[in-house]
Amino acid sequence: MMNQRKSSPFDSVLIDLHMHSRISDGSDSPEEILARVKEAGIGIFSLTDHDAVEGCRIIRSLLSPSEKDPLFIPGVEFSCKDSEGKYHILGYGYDPESEPINKVVDMGHEYRMNKVRGRLDMLRQEFGFDFPSDEIDELLALPNPGKPHIGNLMVKYGYAESKEQAIREYIDKAHFKGQYVKPEEAIEGILGSGGIPVLAHPFYGSGDQLILGQEMEERLVKLKGYGLRGVEAFYSGFTDKLRNQMIEFADKYDLYITAGSDYHGTNKWIDLGDNGLGEGPKPERMVRFLELMV
Amino acid sequence: MSETNDRVEIKLKGRIDSGNAAAIETEIQQKLSGKENVPVLFDMTDLEYISSAGLRILLRVKKSFPDLTITNASSEVYEILEMTGFTEMMKVEKAYRVMSVEGCEVIGIGANGIVYRVDQDTVVKAYKNADALEDIQHEREVARLALILGIPTAISYDVVRVGDSYGSVFELLNARPFSSILAEHPEKIDWCAKEYVDLLKKIHGTLVPEGKLPDLKDTVIGWAEFMQEYLPKDKGEKLLSMIKAVPHDDHMVHGDYHTKNVMLQGDEVLLIDMDTLAVGHPIFELASVFNSLQGYAELDHSLLKSFQGYDYEIGREFLTKVLSLYLGTTNPKKIQEVEDKARIVGYTRMIRRSIRRKGLETEQGRAEIAFWKERLLKLLDEYDTLLFTPDELVLDAVEENLPLLQEFIEKHLEETNCPAKAKMQIELASEEIFVNIVNYAYAPEKGTATVRVEVSDDPVCVTITFLDRGVPYDPLAKEDPDVTLSAEDREIGGLGIFLTKKTMDDVSYEYKDGQNILTLKKNL
Numbered sequence: 016m017m018n019q020r021k022s023s024p025f026d027s028v029l030i031d032l033h034m035h036s037r038i039s040d041g042s043d044s045p046e047e048i049l050a051r052v053k054e055a056g057i058g059i060f061s062l063t064d065h066d067a068v069e070g071c072r073i074i075r076s077l078l079s080p081s082e083k084d085p086l087f088i089p090g091v092e093f094s095c096k097d098s099e100g101k102y103h104i105l106g107y108g109y110d111p112e113s114e115p116i117n118k119v120v121d122m123g124h125e126y127r128m129n130k131v132r133g134r135l136d137m138l139r140q141e142f143g144f145d146f147p148s149d150e151i152d153e154l155l156a157l158p159n160p161g162k163p164h165i166g167n168l169m170v171k172y173g174y175a176e177s178k179e180q181a182i183r184e185y186i187d188k189a190h191f192k193g194q195y196v197k198p199e200e201a202i203e204g205i206l207g208s209g210g211i212p213v214l215a216h217p218f219y220g221s222g223d224q225l226i227l228g229q230e231m232e233e234r235l236v237k238l239k240g241y242g243l244r245g246v247e248a249f250y251s252g253f254t255d256k257l258r259n260q261m262i263e264f265a266d267k268y269d270l271y272i273t274a275g276s277d278y279h280g281t282n283k284w285i286d287l288g289d290n291g292l293g294e295g296p297k298p299e300r301m302v303r304f305l306e307l308m309v
Numbered sequence: 310m311s312e313t314n315d316r317v318e319i320k321l322k323g324r325i326d327s328g329n330a331a332a333i334e335t336e337i338q339q340k341l342s343g344k345e346n347v348p349v350l351f352d353m354t355d356l357e358y359i360s361s362a363g364l365r366i367l368l369r370v371k372k373s374f375p376d377l378t379i380t381n382a383s384s385e386v387y388e389i390l391e392m393t394g395f396t397e398m399m400k401v402e403k404a405y406r407v408m409s410v411e412g413c414e415v416i417g418i419g420a421n422g423i424v425y426r427v428d429q430d431t432v433v434k435a436y437k438n439a440d441a442l443e444d445i446q447h448e449r450e451v452a453r454l455a456l457i458l459g460i461p462t463a464i465s466y467d468v469v470r471v472g473d474s475y476g477s478v479f480e481l482l483n484a485r486p487f488s489s490i491l492a493e494h495p496e497k498i499d500w501c502a503k504e505y506v507d508l509l510k511k512i513h514g515t516l517v518p519e520g521k522l523p524d525l526k527d528t529v530i531g532w533a534e535f536m537q538e539y540l541p542k543d544k545g546e547k548l549l550s551m552i553k554a555v556p557h558d559d560h561m562v563h564g565d566y567h568t569k570n571v572m573l574q575g576d577e578v579l580l581i582d583m584d585t586l587a588v589g590h591p592i593f594e595l596a597s598v599f600n601s602l603q604g605y606a607e608l609d610h611s612l613l614k615s616f617q618g619y620d621y622e623i624g625r626e627f628l629t630k631v632l633s634l635y636l637g638t639t640n641p642k643k644i645q646e647v648e649d650k651a652r653i654v655g656y657t658r659m660i661r662r663s664i665r666r667k668g669l670e671t672e673q674g675r676a677e678i679a680f681w682k683e684r685l686l687k688l689l690d691e692y693d694t695l696l697f698t699p700d701e702l703v704l705d706a707v708e709e710n711l712p713l714l715q716e717f718i719e720k721h722l723e724e725t726n727c728p729a730k731a732k733m734q735i736e737l738a739s740e741e742i743f744v745n746i747v748n749y750a751y752a753p754e755k756g757t758a759t760v761r762v763e764v765s766d767d768p769v770c771v772t773i774t775f776l777d778r779g780v781p782y783d784p785l786a787k788e789d790p791d792v793t794l795s796a797e798d799r800e801i802g803g804l805g806i807f808l809t810k811k812t813m814d815d816v817s818y819e820y821k822d823g824q825n826i827l828t829l830k831k832n833l
Contacts, residue, residue, distance in 0.1 A: 183328040218393070219361040223327035227392050252365040256394020284334055284369055 023302040028058035031288045033275020039065035039159045042280030045073040052085055055287045061090035061107060065159055066123035068111045088308045092215055096195035101221030104201045108308045109210025119204035123196050130193040131160050142185060144174045162186050199241040206242050213245035213273050214238060218257050235268055245271030245304060249292040251285050258291055271304035316348040321356040325363030334366050349374045354381040359389060371399060408469040410435055417569055419582055430482045435471040445477050452583040458515050462580045484574040492618035502630035504578050505571055515561040517588045525562050525589030535661045544689050551695050555590045562587050562594040567601030568617055592695045596654030602628040604655045608680045637701020637761045647697045649688055656685040706747045706758040714743055721762040725769060727833055734812040735831055741805035742775050742827055750779025769833040776824045783818045
């Protein structure tokens with residue numbers, strides 16, 4: 016297997032530190048997430064909704080201090096962008112009530128709302144797609160509205176055959192220049208609230224890019240300069256080769272290692288707990304991270 | 310989608326990215342629903358691009374269906390799969406460029422396929438069998454090995470689709486096979502023979518790391534075993550035991566060393582058609598050399614012309630020259646002996662081949678088999694071993710090779726009734742001369758020495774010739790040391806040559822064709 020490890024209290028514990036609830040684009044409510052985590056026998060978990068910390072407050076209120084409940088680490092996944100590309104930055108172990116992280120959440124929400132409004136304007140001006148005002152209000156009242164929600168609306172009103180077609184042929188057609196949270200802003204917010212910033216699915220950028228070799232390394236150097244502390248080396252979409260490369264990077268740049276599935280309920284075909292880690296001894300850099308968290 | 314033998318085949322088209330990945334995944338899920346552990350094949354012929362959203366799909370399918378294969382990945386898609394480690398996780402086959410050989414000049418026809426010239430500097434070897442990829446891979450690997458070991462050969466740089474099968478593409482700039490040189494310029498026969506033998510010796514002088522190539526002896530044993538039921542019991546057994554008695558040899562043999570497989574490109578002599586590359590004793594190679602130049606056309610001489618392009622008589626002359634150069638002798642008896650031993654293995658191979666290909670039912674098959682069998686039986690009466698000692702040894706002029714030289718000379722002396730004293734004197738003299746070459750001929754560079762041993766019958770006499778291409782130096786021109794002086798006053802060196810002159814019956818030196826030639830003669 017990988018590098019030699021000492022035994023740790025986390026050996027033989029299942030871990031999944033990356034999943035989404037209905038607060039963002041998952042299909043399960045936080046309550047359902049907790050139930051599924053228990054069902055799957057996961058011992059340590061984190062809920063990482065996009066640009067939202069609300070779910071973590073809910074999960075916390077559901078947990079009893081009894082020893083039967085799994086260990087919970089508050090999490091979040093910020094969508095970030097700068098002139099060099101897109102990033103998803105995870106934050107772990109922060110205080111959900113503290114100001115710095117909530118400022119980033121608010122900033123993200125505002126930008127997102129601006130984008131949704133901008134997109135709706137664009138669709139009306141470019142293609143003449145109109146929606147009833149109560150539908151628009153409902154859309155804007157969602158915790159994290161985005162392209163899929165607009166797409167669904169377009170299907171509902173007959174402007175497109177499917178959500179995918181709506182996004183591909185209309186929503187993404189006009190280049191929409193929105194405002195985005197910068198990676199350094201997300202990292203500062205997480206650190207400022209006592210959390211640990213970790214780069215999500217590093218090779219896949221914000222989800223669907225492929226960033227390899229030198230480009231990947233340059234990203235890590237830059238983000239580490241902003242205060243990044245870890246990388247999600249164990250990820251449901253990684254091959255052994257990718258995972259091993261990321262572990263090498265973690266060694267080279269002294270970063271923690273985390274493991275996440277990116278579970279989205281029925282919205283994506285990913286099993287809870289699927290991240291290539293499994294039960295058994297954990298890598299040293301993950302053990303150090305977990306010791307910090309629990 | 311098609312399903313054959315429970316395998317699910319899925320064609321992927323266009324682009325797969327975050328925009329359509331979910332829809333494609335749903336479609337794939339539907340196709341695979343209710344199936345368990347069936348082999349899944351993704352045909353990527355029409356796939357232009359795959360993003361990480363697409364890679365995730367492959368990964369998820371792989372988790373539920375471990376037997377997953379990808380075919381016809383374009384080079385762009387293949388590169389992505391390779392960089393992300395997918396090629397290590399599942400079987401991924403690249404799409405091959407399609408090449409047409411229609412109207413192309415045929416420059417060679419081999420057992421496995423046909424070689425076409427596609428343009429001035431490109432040839433393609435089109436394989437006959439549809440599942441040729443493994444053969445192609447094998448040939449590429451052994452050719453690369455040969456090249457690493459110092460054998461000049463053409464390495465295929467691409468694999469293409471040719472019709473229903475595959476082809477291996479080589480760069481061959483105006484290369485000409487030796488067969489056509491011999492056919493068009495028979496006057497160049499001496500030059501051809503020399504180059505042909507130089508390359509052959511280079512091959513046979515190349516040590517192959519253990520396990521890298523098959524042992525030709527195993528193959529030859531197989532032929533002899535096949536022959537058992539077609540030969541009288543005692544002859545069959547003798548043949549098999551003679552082959553088994555040939556010692557294992559870790560030096561390279563080509564396995565199909567005929568004049569179409571040796572090419573002249575510019576001023577370089579190249580070896581091609583490497584799929585038969587093996588290790589083994591040179592007698593097995595000489596058997597196929599004999600077959601290609603004489604053996605298989607012995608009954609019908611026109612066969613040589615149609616296969617190699619030159620007359621049977623040219624083949625005869627070329628074979629004799631080749632054996633003479635290879636063995637380092639002009640002694641016809643010696644040449645005949647080695648040719649006969651090669652014929653024993655050669656006939657064995659051809660009779661087996663004829664039985665398998667034409668069978669005993671056809672008239673032509675029967676005639677061939679009877680013809681070769683009669684000759685084989687006669688040879689099995691005459692000979693008890695397949696081993697032979699060449700009269701010439703080429704070796705690097707380094708001190709470590711002294712034992713090789715001594716062993717070589719000793720083998721020749723064994724054939725004579727050499728008295729112990731003369732033997733010792735010959736060995737001592739040879740050592741002196743060889744060490745001289747080692748120390749002075751090329752210093753500070755390195756070079757080779759050629760040693761020839763000839764034993765003549767009447768009177769019994771051993772002649773040993775040393776050749777080197779170092780600085781011209783006549784050791785005999787030096788004055789003999791004054792052995793009457795005391796040890797301190799004597800000049801250092803020169804004593805070895807003095808002793809050599811004293812103990813040999815004749816020592817002569819000449820400088821010819823850029824070579825120092827020193828000849829020792831000892832009457833026995």
